[in-house]
Amino acid sequence: MKKAFIPLLIATAVVFAAAPVLIAQAPLESTMGLVQKIFYFHVPSWIAMYAGIAICAVASILYLATSRPAADRVAAAAAELVVLFGLVGLVTGPLWARKAWGVWWQWDARLTIALLLWLIFVAYLVVRKYGGPGAEKLAAAVGLFGTAVSPFVYVSVNIWRTVHPLTSVMPSLPKSAPAMVPPMAASAVAFLFLFAVLLIARIELGRQQAAVDELYLAREDGAA
Amino acid sequence: MFFRIALLVLRKDFAIEVKSREILTMTLLFAVSCVLVFAFALVKEGEAPPDAAPAILWIAIMFSGTLALGRTFERERYGETLRALLLAPAPRPALYVGKLLGVVSLLGVAELVLVPLVAFFFGAPFFVKPLLMLLMLVAGTVGFAAVGTLFAAMLMRVRTRDVLLPILLYPITVPVIIAGVRGTAALLATPADETTATMWLAIVLAFDVVFITLSLWTFEVLMTE
Numbered sequence: 075m076k077k078a079f080i081p082l083l084i085a086t087a088v089v090f091a092a093a094p095v096l097i098a099q100a101p102l103e104s105t106m107g108l109v110q111k112i113f114y115f116h117v118p119s120w121i122a123m124y125a126g127i128a129i130c131a132v133a134s135i136l137y138l139a140t141s142r143p144a145a146d147r148v149a150a151a152a153a154e155l156v157v158l159f160g161l162v163g164l165v166t167g168p169l170w171a172r173k174a175w176g177v178w179w180q181w182d183a184r185l186t187i188a189l190l191l192w193l194i195f196v197a198y199l200v201v202r203k204y205g206g207p208g209a210e211k212l213a214a215a216v217g218l219f220g221t222a223v224s225p226f227v228y229v230s231v232n233i234w235r236t237v238h239p240l241t242s243v244m245p246s247l248p249k250s251a252p253a254m255v256p257p258m259a260a261s262a263v264a265f266l267f268l269f270a271v272l273l274i275a276r277i278e279l280g281r282q283q284a285a286v287d288e289l290y291l292a293r294e295d296g297a298a
Numbered sequence: 299m300f301f302r303i304a305l306l307v308l309r310k311d312f313a314i315e316v317k318s319r320e321i322l323t324m325t326l327l328f329a330v331s332c333v334l335v336f337a338f339a340l341v342k343e344g345e346a347p348p349d350a351a352p353a354i355l356w357i358a359i360m361f362s363g364t365l366a367l368g369r370t371f372e373r374e375r376y377g378e379t380l381r382a383l384l385l386a387p388a389p390r391p392a393l394y395v396g397k398l399l400g401v402v403s404l405l406g407v408a409e410l411v412l413v414p415l416v417a418f419f420f421g422a423p424f425f426v427k428p429l430l431m432l433l434m435l436v437a438g439t440v441g442f443a444a445v446g447t448l449f450a451a452m453l454m455r456v457r458t459r460d461v462l463l464p465i466l467l468y469p470i471t472v473p474v475i476i477a478g479v480r481g482t483a484a485l486l487a488t489p490a491d492e493t494t495a496t497m498w499l500a501i502v503l504a505f506d507v508v509f510i511t512l513s514l515w516t517f518e519v520l521m522t523e
Contacts, residue, residue: 138519186476193469200465205456212452215516219445219470222508226473226501 086267093264096257109173118265119162126156131221134214146210151276153198160192194220303388307396321369329362351422352482367450394517401443437502438478444509477501
Protein backbone atom coordinates (compact mmCIF):
# COMPACT_ATOMS: atom_id res chain seq x y z
CA MET A 75 0.00 0.00 0.00
CA LYS A 76 2.90 2.30 0.81
CA LYS A 77 4.35 1.66 -2.67
CA ALA A 78 1.15 2.89 -4.28
CA PHE A 79 1.26 6.15 -2.37
CA ILE A 80 3.54 8.25 -4.60
CA PRO A 81 1.95 7.22 -7.95
CA LEU A 82 -1.46 7.75 -6.40
CA LEU A 83 -0.42 11.17 -5.14
CA ILE A 84 0.70 12.17 -8.62
CA ALA A 85 -2.50 10.82 -10.16
CA THR A 86 -4.55 12.75 -7.61
CA ALA A 87 -2.68 15.96 -8.46
CA VAL A 88 -3.29 15.40 -12.20
CA VAL A 89 -7.03 14.76 -11.79
CA PHE A 90 -7.35 17.70 -9.43
CA ALA A 91 -5.66 19.92 -12.00
CA ALA A 92 -7.92 18.68 -14.78
CA ALA A 93 -11.22 18.74 -12.90
CA PRO A 94 -11.60 22.56 -12.61
CA VAL A 95 -11.07 22.91 -16.37
CA LEU A 96 -13.76 20.34 -17.07
CA ILE A 97 -16.09 21.92 -14.52
CA ALA A 98 -15.56 25.34 -16.10
CA GLN A 99 -16.39 23.94 -19.52
CA ALA A 100 -19.53 22.17 -18.29
CA PRO A 101 -22.79 23.79 -19.46
CA LEU A 102 -24.72 26.03 -17.07
CA GLU A 103 -27.81 24.41 -15.67
CA SER A 104 -30.91 26.08 -17.13
CA THR A 105 -32.61 27.27 -13.89
CA MET A 106 -29.87 27.37 -11.25
CA GLY A 107 -27.04 28.70 -13.42
CA LEU A 108 -23.58 28.93 -11.96
CA VAL A 109 -24.62 27.75 -8.49
CA GLN A 110 -25.35 24.30 -9.80
CA LYS A 111 -21.59 23.74 -10.16
CA ILE A 112 -21.46 23.02 -6.44
CA PHE A 113 -22.83 19.69 -7.66
CA TYR A 114 -19.30 18.73 -8.67
CA PHE A 115 -18.08 19.12 -5.10
CA HIS A 116 -21.18 18.15 -3.19
CA VAL A 117 -21.91 14.74 -4.72
CA PRO A 118 -18.27 13.55 -4.89
CA SER A 119 -17.73 14.39 -1.22
CA TRP A 120 -20.74 12.25 -0.26
CA ILE A 121 -19.47 9.49 -2.52
CA ALA A 122 -16.13 9.68 -0.71
CA MET A 123 -17.95 9.66 2.63
CA TYR A 124 -19.83 6.50 1.72
CA ALA A 125 -16.56 4.93 0.60
CA GLY A 126 -15.21 5.76 4.05
CA ILE A 127 -18.24 4.24 5.75
CA ALA A 128 -17.90 1.06 3.72
CA ILE A 129 -14.20 0.74 4.53
CA CYS A 130 -14.82 1.54 8.19
CA ALA A 131 -17.54 -1.14 8.35
CA VAL A 132 -15.44 -3.85 6.75
CA ALA A 133 -12.42 -2.98 8.92
CA SER A 134 -14.61 -2.87 12.05
CA ILE A 135 -16.06 -6.31 11.32
CA LEU A 136 -12.54 -7.63 10.73
CA TYR A 137 -11.35 -6.07 13.95
CA LEU A 138 -14.23 -7.47 15.99
CA ALA A 139 -13.68 -10.90 14.46
CA THR A 140 -9.89 -11.08 14.61
CA SER A 141 -8.74 -8.33 17.07
CA ARG A 142 -5.96 -7.40 14.67
CA PRO A 143 -4.67 -3.87 15.45
CA ALA A 144 -4.08 -3.21 11.75
CA ALA A 145 -7.81 -3.53 11.04
CA ASP A 146 -8.53 -1.09 13.85
CA ARG A 147 -6.11 1.45 12.37
CA VAL A 148 -7.81 1.19 8.98
CA ALA A 149 -11.23 1.67 10.59
CA ALA A 150 -10.06 4.70 12.56
CA ALA A 151 -8.46 6.30 9.49
CA ALA A 152 -11.60 5.69 7.43
CA ALA A 153 -13.83 7.14 10.17
CA GLU A 154 -11.77 10.32 10.29
CA LEU A 155 -12.19 10.69 6.54
CA VAL A 156 -15.93 10.05 6.86
CA VAL A 157 -16.12 13.03 9.21
CA LEU A 158 -13.92 15.14 6.92
CA PHE A 159 -15.76 14.44 3.65
CA GLY A 160 -19.11 14.52 5.42
CA LEU A 161 -18.21 18.02 6.61
CA VAL A 162 -17.45 19.07 3.03
CA GLY A 163 -20.86 17.71 2.01
CA LEU A 164 -22.58 19.42 4.92
CA VAL A 165 -20.97 22.76 4.05
CA THR A 166 -21.50 22.63 0.28
CA GLY A 167 -25.10 21.42 0.67
CA PRO A 168 -26.48 24.48 2.49
CA LEU A 169 -24.54 26.82 0.18
CA TRP A 170 -26.30 25.26 -2.77
CA ALA A 171 -29.64 25.04 -0.93
CA ARG A 172 -29.57 28.77 -0.11
CA LYS A 173 -29.59 29.58 -3.83
CA ALA A 174 -31.72 26.71 -5.07
CA TRP A 175 -34.36 26.44 -2.35
CA GLY A 176 -33.98 29.84 -0.65
CA VAL A 177 -33.12 28.34 2.73
CA TRP A 178 -29.88 27.12 4.25
CA TRP A 179 -31.37 24.04 5.79
CA GLN A 180 -34.48 22.03 5.24
CA TRP A 181 -35.57 19.43 7.79
CA ASP A 182 -36.26 16.76 5.29
CA ALA A 183 -35.33 13.11 5.33
CA ARG A 184 -32.14 13.20 3.32
CA LEU A 185 -30.58 16.13 5.12
CA THR A 186 -31.64 15.04 8.59
CA ILE A 187 -30.32 11.56 8.24
CA ALA A 188 -27.12 12.61 6.49
CA LEU A 189 -26.46 14.87 9.46
CA LEU A 190 -27.27 11.97 11.74
CA LEU A 191 -24.88 9.66 9.95
CA TRP A 192 -22.16 12.25 10.21
CA LEU A 193 -22.87 12.61 13.93
CA ILE A 194 -22.51 8.85 14.41
CA PHE A 195 -19.00 9.00 13.04
CA VAL A 196 -18.18 12.06 15.13
CA ALA A 197 -19.34 9.96 18.09
CA TYR A 198 -17.06 7.21 16.83
CA LEU A 199 -14.07 9.55 17.07
CA VAL A 200 -15.22 10.83 20.47
CA VAL A 201 -15.40 7.27 21.81
CA ARG A 202 -11.90 6.55 20.57
CA LYS A 203 -10.53 9.69 22.16
CA TYR A 204 -12.32 9.66 25.50
CA GLY A 205 -13.39 6.05 25.87
CA GLY A 206 -10.25 4.98 27.71
CA PRO A 207 -8.83 1.45 27.45
CA GLY A 208 -10.86 -0.95 25.33
CA ALA A 209 -12.45 1.93 23.40
CA GLU A 210 -11.35 0.43 20.07
CA LYS A 211 -13.85 -2.42 20.32
CA LEU A 212 -16.54 -0.03 21.43
CA ALA A 213 -15.78 2.24 18.50
CA ALA A 214 -15.88 -0.72 16.11
CA ALA A 215 -19.41 -1.48 17.31
CA VAL A 216 -20.40 2.16 16.79
CA GLY A 217 -19.00 2.03 13.25
CA LEU A 218 -20.91 -1.15 12.57
CA PHE A 219 -24.23 0.24 13.79
CA GLY A 220 -23.59 3.49 11.96
CA THR A 221 -23.16 1.53 8.77
CA ALA A 222 -26.34 -0.40 9.47
CA VAL A 223 -28.20 2.91 9.56
CA SER A 224 -26.63 4.27 6.38
CA PRO A 225 -28.79 2.43 3.78
CA PHE A 226 -31.75 4.17 5.42
CA VAL A 227 -30.28 7.50 4.30
CA TYR A 228 -30.10 6.25 0.76
CA VAL A 229 -33.68 4.98 0.58
CA SER A 230 -35.15 7.72 2.77
CA VAL A 231 -35.42 10.17 -0.14
CA ASN A 232 -37.39 7.68 -2.15
CA ILE A 233 -39.98 6.85 0.52
CA TRP A 234 -40.27 10.25 2.15
CA ARG A 235 -41.45 13.34 0.31
CA THR A 236 -38.42 15.56 0.07
CA VAL A 237 -37.01 18.57 -1.74
CA HIS A 238 -33.65 16.89 -2.16
CA PRO A 239 -33.11 15.35 -5.61
CA LEU A 240 -33.72 11.62 -5.73
CA THR A 241 -30.90 9.14 -5.87
CA SER A 242 -31.97 8.31 -9.42
CA VAL A 243 -30.41 11.61 -10.58
CA MET A 244 -26.96 10.05 -10.65
CA PRO A 245 -27.62 6.91 -12.77
CA SER A 246 -29.75 8.91 -15.21
CA LEU A 247 -27.20 11.70 -15.63
CA PRO A 248 -25.77 10.39 -18.95
CA LYS A 249 -29.27 10.66 -20.43
CA SER A 250 -30.53 13.87 -18.84
CA ALA A 251 -27.35 15.92 -19.11
CA PRO A 252 -24.58 14.13 -21.02
CA ALA A 253 -22.34 17.21 -20.95
CA MET A 254 -22.22 17.08 -17.17
CA VAL A 255 -20.87 13.53 -17.11
CA PRO A 256 -17.14 14.21 -17.81
CA PRO A 257 -16.71 16.91 -15.13
CA MET A 258 -18.78 14.85 -12.68
CA ALA A 259 -16.68 11.76 -13.34
CA ALA A 260 -13.47 13.79 -13.03
CA SER A 261 -14.59 15.27 -9.72
CA ALA A 262 -15.68 11.91 -8.36
CA VAL A 263 -12.39 10.31 -9.34
CA ALA A 264 -10.45 13.26 -7.92
CA PHE A 265 -12.26 13.02 -4.58
CA LEU A 266 -11.87 9.25 -4.43
CA PHE A 267 -8.15 9.53 -5.24
CA LEU A 268 -7.76 12.19 -2.59
CA PHE A 269 -9.63 9.92 -0.21
CA ALA A 270 -7.27 7.04 -1.00
CA VAL A 271 -4.17 9.21 -0.58
CA LEU A 272 -5.36 10.53 2.79
CA LEU A 273 -6.40 7.06 3.89
CA ILE A 274 -3.01 5.55 3.12
CA ALA A 275 -1.19 8.43 4.79
CA ARG A 276 -3.39 8.18 7.88
CA ILE A 277 -3.02 4.40 8.18
CA GLU A 278 0.75 4.76 7.85
CA LEU A 279 0.74 7.46 10.52
CA GLY A 280 -1.24 5.19 12.83
CA ARG A 281 1.18 2.35 12.17
CA GLN A 282 4.15 4.55 13.01
CA GLN A 283 2.43 5.82 16.17
CA ALA A 284 1.89 2.24 17.29
CA ALA A 285 5.51 1.41 16.49
CA VAL A 286 6.76 4.39 18.50
CA ASP A 287 4.54 3.42 21.44
CA GLU A 288 5.97 -0.08 21.30
CA LEU A 289 9.54 1.27 21.28
CA TYR A 290 8.78 3.43 24.32
CA LEU A 291 7.32 0.47 26.17
CA ALA A 292 10.29 -1.70 25.26
CA ARG A 293 12.70 0.97 26.50
CA GLU A 294 10.83 1.43 29.76
CA ASP A 295 10.83 -2.30 30.33
CA GLY A 296 14.56 -2.39 29.61
CA ALA A 297 15.31 0.45 32.06
CA ALA A 298 13.24 -1.07 34.86
CA MET B 299 -31.41 -23.64 27.25
CA PHE B 300 -30.90 -20.27 25.54
CA PHE B 301 -34.31 -18.91 26.46
CA ARG B 302 -34.21 -20.47 29.92
CA ILE B 303 -31.06 -18.48 30.69
CA ALA B 304 -32.53 -15.31 29.20
CA LEU B 305 -35.61 -15.77 31.35
CA LEU B 306 -33.47 -16.43 34.42
CA VAL B 307 -31.62 -13.14 33.87
CA LEU B 308 -34.95 -11.41 33.42
CA ARG B 309 -36.33 -13.02 36.58
CA LYS B 310 -33.28 -11.92 38.57
CA ASP B 311 -33.65 -8.30 37.42
CA PHE B 312 -37.38 -8.49 38.01
CA ALA B 313 -36.92 -9.79 41.58
CA ILE B 314 -34.49 -6.99 42.43
CA GLU B 315 -36.74 -4.36 40.88
CA VAL B 316 -39.86 -5.63 42.65
CA LYS B 317 -38.07 -5.30 46.01
CA SER B 318 -36.60 -1.82 45.50
CA ARG B 319 -38.74 -0.34 42.69
CA GLU B 320 -35.87 2.12 42.38
CA ILE B 321 -35.39 2.22 38.61
CA LEU B 322 -39.09 2.12 37.82
CA THR B 323 -39.91 5.01 40.16
CA MET B 324 -37.08 7.13 38.82
CA THR B 325 -37.81 6.32 35.18
CA LEU B 326 -41.48 7.13 35.60
CA LEU B 327 -40.90 10.43 37.35
CA PHE B 328 -38.29 11.40 34.82
CA ALA B 329 -40.64 10.53 31.94
CA VAL B 330 -43.43 12.63 33.46
CA SER B 331 -41.06 15.58 33.93
CA CYS B 332 -40.01 15.23 30.30
CA VAL B 333 -43.61 15.44 29.15
CA LEU B 334 -44.13 18.52 31.32
CA VAL B 335 -40.97 20.27 30.14
CA PHE B 336 -41.86 19.72 26.49
CA ALA B 337 -45.43 20.80 27.12
CA PHE B 338 -44.14 24.07 28.59
CA ALA B 339 -41.82 24.56 25.65
CA LEU B 340 -44.36 23.81 22.93
CA VAL B 341 -47.80 24.82 24.16
CA LYS B 342 -48.83 28.31 23.08
CA GLU B 343 -51.98 29.97 24.42
CA GLY B 344 -53.23 26.68 25.80
CA GLU B 345 -52.91 24.92 22.45
CA ALA B 346 -50.33 22.29 21.64
CA PRO B 347 -49.05 22.34 18.04
CA PRO B 348 -50.42 19.53 15.88
CA ASP B 349 -48.35 16.34 16.03
CA ALA B 350 -46.82 17.40 19.36
CA ALA B 351 -48.23 14.37 21.16
CA PRO B 352 -46.35 11.61 19.31
CA ALA B 353 -43.11 13.62 19.36
CA ILE B 354 -43.34 14.26 23.09
CA LEU B 355 -44.26 10.65 23.79
CA TRP B 356 -41.25 9.28 21.89
CA ILE B 357 -38.84 11.83 23.31
CA ALA B 358 -40.02 10.92 26.81
CA ILE B 359 -39.54 7.22 26.03
CA MET B 360 -36.09 7.87 24.62
CA PHE B 361 -34.89 10.04 27.50
CA SER B 362 -36.30 7.91 30.29
CA GLY B 363 -35.04 4.84 28.45
CA THR B 364 -31.52 6.22 28.55
CA LEU B 365 -31.89 6.78 32.26
CA ALA B 366 -33.23 3.28 32.84
CA LEU B 367 -30.42 1.74 30.79
CA GLY B 368 -27.79 3.61 32.73
CA ARG B 369 -29.30 2.65 36.09
CA THR B 370 -29.81 -1.01 35.15
CA PHE B 371 -26.15 -1.49 34.40
CA GLU B 372 -24.95 0.79 37.17
CA ARG B 373 -26.58 -1.65 39.55
CA GLU B 374 -24.67 -4.54 38.00
CA ARG B 375 -21.44 -2.59 38.13
CA TYR B 376 -21.92 -1.53 41.73
CA GLY B 377 -22.54 -5.06 42.90
CA GLU B 378 -19.76 -6.42 40.65
CA THR B 379 -22.42 -8.84 39.52
CA LEU B 380 -21.91 -8.53 35.80
CA ARG B 381 -18.58 -10.33 36.11
CA ALA B 382 -20.41 -13.15 37.88
CA LEU B 383 -22.96 -13.20 35.07
CA LEU B 384 -20.24 -13.30 32.44
CA LEU B 385 -18.40 -16.06 34.30
CA ALA B 386 -21.52 -18.20 34.41
CA PRO B 387 -21.46 -21.10 31.94
CA ALA B 388 -24.13 -19.51 29.80
CA PRO B 389 -24.13 -18.29 26.20
CA ARG B 390 -23.43 -14.56 26.20
CA PRO B 391 -26.19 -13.71 23.72
CA ALA B 392 -28.66 -15.25 26.18
CA LEU B 393 -27.48 -12.78 28.85
CA TYR B 394 -28.02 -9.98 26.35
CA VAL B 395 -31.52 -11.18 25.52
CA GLY B 396 -32.35 -11.42 29.22
CA LYS B 397 -31.14 -7.89 29.84
CA LEU B 398 -32.97 -6.62 26.76
CA LEU B 399 -36.22 -8.21 27.92
CA GLY B 400 -35.74 -6.54 31.30
CA VAL B 401 -35.22 -3.09 29.78
CA VAL B 402 -38.13 -3.52 27.37
CA SER B 403 -40.52 -4.62 30.11
CA LEU B 404 -39.40 -1.74 32.31
CA LEU B 405 -40.04 0.73 29.52
CA GLY B 406 -43.31 -1.04 28.78
CA VAL B 407 -44.49 -0.35 32.32
CA ALA B 408 -43.36 3.27 31.94
CA GLU B 409 -45.34 3.52 28.71
CA LEU B 410 -48.43 2.20 30.46
CA VAL B 411 -48.35 5.44 32.42
CA LEU B 412 -46.92 7.69 29.72
CA VAL B 413 -49.38 6.94 26.93
CA PRO B 414 -52.55 7.70 28.92
CA LEU B 415 -50.79 10.77 30.32
CA VAL B 416 -49.95 12.13 26.86
CA ALA B 417 -53.44 11.20 25.64
CA PHE B 418 -54.90 13.07 28.60
CA PHE B 419 -52.73 16.19 28.29
CA PHE B 420 -52.88 16.58 24.53
CA GLY B 421 -56.26 15.08 23.77
CA ALA B 422 -54.61 12.57 21.46
CA PRO B 423 -56.76 9.63 20.32
CA PHE B 424 -54.27 6.91 21.26
CA PHE B 425 -56.88 4.19 21.59
CA VAL B 426 -58.60 4.39 18.20
CA LYS B 427 -56.34 1.76 16.59
CA PRO B 428 -55.18 -0.07 19.72
CA LEU B 429 -53.50 -3.02 17.99
CA LEU B 430 -51.39 -1.00 15.53
CA MET B 431 -50.53 1.51 18.25
CA LEU B 432 -49.42 -1.29 20.54
CA LEU B 433 -47.29 -2.84 17.79
CA MET B 434 -45.76 0.55 17.04
CA LEU B 435 -44.86 1.16 20.68
CA VAL B 436 -43.45 -2.33 21.20
CA ALA B 437 -41.45 -2.30 17.96
CA GLY B 438 -40.03 1.17 18.64
CA THR B 439 -39.15 0.36 22.23
CA VAL B 440 -37.45 -2.90 21.23
CA GLY B 441 -35.40 -1.10 18.57
CA PHE B 442 -34.26 1.57 20.98
CA ALA B 443 -33.58 -0.88 23.81
CA ALA B 444 -31.72 -3.34 21.55
CA VAL B 445 -28.99 -0.82 20.79
CA GLY B 446 -29.21 0.72 24.24
CA THR B 447 -28.68 -2.54 26.09
CA LEU B 448 -25.62 -3.38 24.02
CA PHE B 449 -24.03 0.04 24.41
CA ALA B 450 -24.87 0.42 28.09
CA ALA B 451 -23.28 -2.97 28.73
CA MET B 452 -20.17 -2.09 26.76
CA LEU B 453 -19.81 1.30 28.38
CA MET B 454 -19.74 -0.15 31.89
CA ARG B 455 -15.98 -0.23 31.88
CA VAL B 456 -15.67 3.31 30.58
CA ARG B 457 -15.31 6.15 33.04
CA THR B 458 -17.31 8.64 30.96
CA ARG B 459 -20.23 6.21 30.42
CA ASP B 460 -22.96 8.61 31.60
CA VAL B 461 -22.18 11.09 28.84
CA LEU B 462 -21.12 8.64 26.19
CA LEU B 463 -24.32 6.59 26.34
CA PRO B 464 -26.62 9.29 24.95
CA ILE B 465 -23.94 10.55 22.55
CA LEU B 466 -23.66 7.10 20.99
CA LEU B 467 -27.22 5.97 21.41
CA TYR B 468 -29.19 8.92 20.04
CA PRO B 469 -27.69 9.24 16.55
CA ILE B 470 -27.93 5.49 16.02
CA THR B 471 -31.48 5.09 17.29
CA VAL B 472 -32.95 8.31 15.89
CA PRO B 473 -34.12 6.59 12.68
CA VAL B 474 -36.23 4.29 14.86
CA ILE B 475 -37.59 7.25 16.79
CA ILE B 476 -38.32 9.19 13.59
CA ALA B 477 -40.21 6.21 12.20
CA GLY B 478 -41.97 5.77 15.54
CA VAL B 479 -43.04 9.41 15.67
CA ARG B 480 -44.19 9.43 12.03
CA GLY B 481 -46.07 6.15 12.44
CA THR B 482 -47.71 7.24 15.68
CA ALA B 483 -48.64 10.59 14.16
CA ALA B 484 -50.27 8.80 11.21
CA LEU B 485 -52.31 6.70 13.65
CA LEU B 486 -53.33 9.78 15.66
CA ALA B 487 -54.51 11.66 12.59
CA THR B 488 -58.25 11.88 12.02
CA PRO B 489 -59.07 9.64 10.30
CA ALA B 490 -56.21 7.32 11.20
CA ASP B 491 -53.92 6.75 8.23
CA GLU B 492 -53.29 3.03 8.47
CA THR B 493 -51.31 2.63 5.23
CA THR B 494 -48.70 5.19 6.26
CA ALA B 495 -48.55 3.80 9.78
CA THR B 496 -47.99 0.28 8.48
CA MET B 497 -45.16 1.48 6.27
CA TRP B 498 -43.41 3.16 9.18
CA LEU B 499 -44.06 0.12 11.35
CA ALA B 500 -42.36 -2.01 8.70
CA ILE B 501 -39.33 0.30 8.79
CA VAL B 502 -39.15 0.09 12.59
CA LEU B 503 -39.41 -3.70 12.42
CA ALA B 504 -36.61 -3.79 9.83
CA PHE B 505 -34.43 -1.77 12.20
CA ASP B 506 -35.36 -4.10 15.06
CA VAL B 507 -34.16 -7.10 13.08
CA VAL B 508 -30.92 -5.40 12.02
CA PHE B 509 -30.14 -4.04 15.48
CA ILE B 510 -30.89 -7.27 17.34
CA THR B 511 -28.91 -9.37 14.87
CA LEU B 512 -25.90 -7.06 15.11
CA SER B 513 -26.16 -6.91 18.90
CA LEU B 514 -26.36 -10.67 19.31
CA TRP B 515 -23.30 -11.01 17.14
CA THR B 516 -21.20 -8.27 18.75
CA PHE B 517 -22.21 -8.78 22.40
CA GLU B 518 -20.08 -11.90 22.74
CA VAL B 519 -17.01 -10.19 21.24
CA LEU B 520 -17.47 -6.90 23.05
CA MET B 521 -18.00 -8.33 26.51
CA THR B 522 -14.79 -10.35 26.38
CA GLU B 523 -11.91 -8.64 28.09
